[in-house]
Amino acid sequence: MSKPKVYMVDPYYQDAIDLLQSNSSVESIIYTDPRKSNWQEDADALLIRSETRLGEAEFSKAKKLKAVVKQGVGIDNVNLEDAKKYGIAVANTPGLNSEAVAELTLGLALSISRRLSEFDRRIRSGEKIVRSKALGKSLYGKTLGVIGMGNIGKVIAKKWIGAMEGKVIGYDPIAPEWKDIPHTRVQQMDELLKESDVVTLHVPLTPQTKHMIGEKEMALMKKDAILINAARGGVVDEAALLKALQEDKLGGAGLDAMDYEPPTMSAYGDGLLKCENVIMTPHIGGSTIENQVRSGLASVETVLALLEGKDVPGRIV
Incomplete structure (x- = not known):
């Protein structure tokens, strides 16, 4: 049976990339991989940041998507009603920044x-x-x-x-x-x-x-x-x-x-x-090395937990 595919479509700190790629239970496609633009074909989960916007147009074309995790607190770049409509779990990383x-x-x-x-x-x-x-x-x-x-x-x-x-x-x-x-x-x-x-x-x-x-x-x-x-x-x-x-x-x-x-x-x-x-300043409130490490690792841990069907503290939908 094929492994769930996790697409990291926006830039994350290297520690988070290493954690994701070291997990043998999933196949990871990171933001530097050209395949990331085709995530709607086979992504089981997405790791995003503020750069990516998701709503009806994106969710309606996603064939396998089960979960979206946004690094950070703000979640206004994801339409939560559309995610709920398509049965997609959405979570963030509260309290870390x-x-x-x-x-x-x-x-x-x-x-x-x-x-x-x-x-x-x-x-x-x-x-x-x-x-x-x-x-x-x-x-x-x-x-x-x-x-x-x-x-x-x-x-x-x-x-x-x-x-x-x-x-x-x-x-x-x-x-x-x-x-x-x-x-x-x-x-x-x-x-x-x-x-x-x-x-x-x-x-x-x-x-x-x-x-x-x-x-x-x-x-x-x-x-x-x-x-x-x-x-x-x-x-x-x-x-x-x-x-x-x-x-x-x-x-x-x-x-x-x-x-x-x-x-x-x-x-x-x-x-x-x-x-x-x-x-x-260009929305850099959470942009310290220490915070990017913490919240990036938390994002990866959260998406893996969601794929395993576990409850996570940052789940919104």
Whole structure:
């Protein structure tokens, strides 16, 4: 009897490739193999990342597909209703990228408040910086607003308290309580927006969260507040954000997730990238060597378990 075929259609870290190829119970086709484009013919399982999008068009042509595993948390590139329709299990790797995303969140907030990227650009352009006119703003003792109180939100709250000795306000209508973190949980997001010096988003992109931070919400924020989106593009209304920044109604924005990824000059050069107090990164929140190893190995272990009919913690469908 032929072995189940697992197609790794997107790039994974080498440790994950080695683990998959070392398993004698499956036949593995990795992303460098030209055969990967024909996965719909005989794939029993897929290992994907954000680059691959799956829905009705793809699932309807898949002759043997039983399981899809997405490395990372976000699963908006897979149509879950279509997967369910065709009886295909879908899983991700939750809880593994929390430290990495929290690190980037803190780094973006500090870089904006201390104007690090701005000064670096000005120095590289040949400008002589006058220190007395190069004042940043300290985040010590300030208030962090966390929208989305899941794994990532919890970790950044801990880091904020430890590094900044500041206050934390949390908002999430679904997530369980944080029992071991000093914080104030509000029932209305508006309360958080009014009180926070830094607002950080850690929610999935759903019809309910699309443009959850728009013109109305930004108008509630402090004039010098910093907005961080290390979640998903679409959660922030970018046109409203640009308007708020141009009118000096916000202190700055750090965006690791945006409508167009990766961000380019053609998409943002005449808008957000003209703002000195904006930092854009190409959705690299989870892109550390350590996290890629952990989540890649977890993805392979998950897909093998699904093929064996076992329950996995990251199963969504």
